[in-house]
Amino acid sequence: MNPERNLDSASDRRIMDTATPFPGPASMSETLMPTMETVPDNEDGAQWGAWMTRAQQGDREAYQAVLIAMTPYLRSIARRLLGQDQDVEDVAQEILIVVHDIRHTYEPGRPFKPWLSTIATRRCIDQLRRRTRRLQHEIAEDGDLDVTSSTHDSPEDHVARDQSDRELREAVDGLPGRQREAIRLLRLQELSLNEAAARSEQSIGSLKVACHRAIKGLQRALAHKESP
Amino acid sequence: MSDTRALIEQLAGRANAVRPLPSPMKRTVAWTLGAFVLIAVMAASYGLRPDLLAALSQPAQALEWTGSVLTGVFAAYATFQISIPGRSPSWAWLPALPLAMWLGGIGLGCLHDFAIQGPAAFAFQTHSGECARAIIAMSLPLALVMAIMVRHAGVVRPAPTAMLAVLSAAALCSAGVSLFHSGENALMSLVWHFGAVTLLSLISVLFGGKVFSWIGHARRA
Numbered sequence: 001m002n003p004e005r006n007l008d009s010a011s012d013r014r015i016m017d018t019a020t021p022f023p024g025p026a027s028m029s030e031t032l033m034p035t036m037e038t039v040p041d042n043e044d045g046a047q048w049g050a051w052m053t054r055a056q057q058g059d060r061e062a063y064q065a066v067l068i069a070m071t072p073y074l075r076s077i078a079r080r081l082l083g084q085d086q087d088v089e090d091v092a093q094e095i096l097i098v099v100h101d102i103r104h105t106y107e108p109g110r111p112f113k114p115w116l117s118t119i120a121t122r123r124c125i126d127q128l129r130r131r132t133r134r135l136q137h138e139i140a141e142d143g144d145l146d147v148t149s150s151t152h153d154s155p156e157d158h159v160a161r162d163q164s165d166r167e168l169r170e171a172v173d174g175l176p177g178r179q180r181e182a183i184r185l186l187r188l189q190e191l192s193l194n195e196a197a198a199r200s201e202q203s204i205g206s207l208k209v210a211c212h213r214a215i216k217g218l219q220r221a222l223a224h225k226e227s228p
Numbered sequence: 229m230s231d232t233r234a235l236i237e238q239l240a241g242r243a244n245a246v247r248p249l250p251s252p253m254k255r256t257v258a259w260t261l262g263a264f265v266l267i268a269v270m271a272a273s274y275g276l277r278p279d280l281l282a283a284l285s286q287p288a289q290a291l292e293w294t295g296s297v298l299t300g301v302f303a304a305y306a307t308f309q310i311s312i313p314g315r316s317p318s319w320a321w322l323p324a325l326p327l328a329m330w331l332g333g334i335g336l337g338c339l340h341d342f343a344i345q346g347p348a349a350f351a352f353q354t355h356s357g358e359c360a361r362a363i364i365a366m367s368l369p370l371a372l373v374m375a376i377m378v379r380h381a382g383v384v385r386p387a388p389t390a391m392l393a394v395l396s397a398a399a400l401c402s403a404g405v406s407l408f409h410s411g412e413n414a415l416m417s418l419v420w421h422f423g424a425v426t427l428l429s430l431i432s433v434l435f436g437g438k439v440f441s442w443i444g445h446a447r448r449a
Binding site: 055056058060061063064067068096097098100101102103104107108110111117201 | 231232233235236237238239240241243244245246247248249251312313314380383384385
């Protein structure tokens with residue numbers, strides 16, 4: 001069984017809601033199995049809230065269950081606000097990280113979905129802002145490139161730029177593992193420190209150090225290549 | 229999507245027990261008590277103004293002082309509510325009534341001053357600017373403590389939370405400064421007390437997002 005595939009269909013959004021009370025660790029795999037049993041949507045929140053309450057007490061099985069169960073819901077919010085594109089999965093992951101960071105703010109016994117949807121909506125709005133900024137930046141850059149390439153760029157310039165790009169990629173590849181990961185996550189993918197820390201399993205402090213060292217390393221490597 | 233599944237496993241794998249936040253009411257009580265203690269220490273170190281009881285026995289000044297205290301307390305409760313995901317943003321309006329009470333007290337004071345002193349009641353007193361400086365100096369550390377208490381607000385409503393947090397701290401400090409500083413007319417109270425609180429609150433709207441991105445969970449969008 002592929003749990004990820006199973007959780008993507010609409011009926012599977014209710015997968016986690018068929019088990020009440022919450023099953024013990026031995027029955028987790030059974031709980032993850034898809035089922036056609038219909039559960040009213042308003043029970044989702046109650047079940048998720050119960051799992052989150054147990055997760056706050058340190059129950060990792062319950063925590064995994066609630067994260068898995070909420071992911072299709074997060075994707076649907078992201079799709080509604082952002083449209084269909086590759087950002088949806090990234091934003092769903094961002095929301096999961098934020099939920100993890102501030103899971104202590106869920107007050108047991110209160111409705112879970114308003115808590116979750118506020119976080120999700122806010123992250124989507126932030127993503128929209130980021131996208132707008134990126135677009136503005138790209139439009140500005142495109143304008144600059146048009147002028148440059150039409151009036152000044154010679155074939156030699158193109159070759160030189162391609163070579164610089166290649167040298168940069170090689171220099172990044174030549175970095176030690178943790179530094180390479182830090183520079184890719186923080187600078188090339190432009191993730192935040194929290195996101196990068198979650199993905200890389202490095203602490204924020206060690207990521208900062210690794211990134212700083214990576215930049216120094218790149219400067220040295222590129223300076224060395226430029227010098228005759 | 230397999231990335232998402234891997235992320236969930238990572239997050240679940242290191243999910244230790246966390247203590248849920250106490251209710252907004254409990255947090256408001258804790259915050260208010262802490263602020264009262266700090267302000268009382270400040271007031272005691274400067275020495276209470278000799279005419280404090282006489283001043284507070286006047287309806288206008290009593291209304292003004294009570295309004296500022298209630299603004300601080302209500303703004304704190306509103307801060308603790310709206311900083312939590314899923315709570316109604318309408319809580320942000322909670323301090324509106326005590327704010328109106330505060331302004332009403334100042335307005336009443338202006339009329340009272342004018343009835344006694346005539347146009348001289350509206351003389352500009354630059355020396356009263358010390359009040360504003362004291363309010364700002366006392367408010368900033370208190371507001372920082374409040375911001376740390378609601379650092380999770382960065383992913384929800386950073387700007388309104390920052391504004392209400394600063395409003396709470398500054399209003400309580402304004403009430404505190406009134407305990408040891410005297411000799412100003414109601415108009416100066418409007419300019420230096422209410423003005424400083426308003427200015428600080430508005431500035432915090434601009435910088436709320438940045439502050440929470442430094443100390444909290446908000447990421448720079």
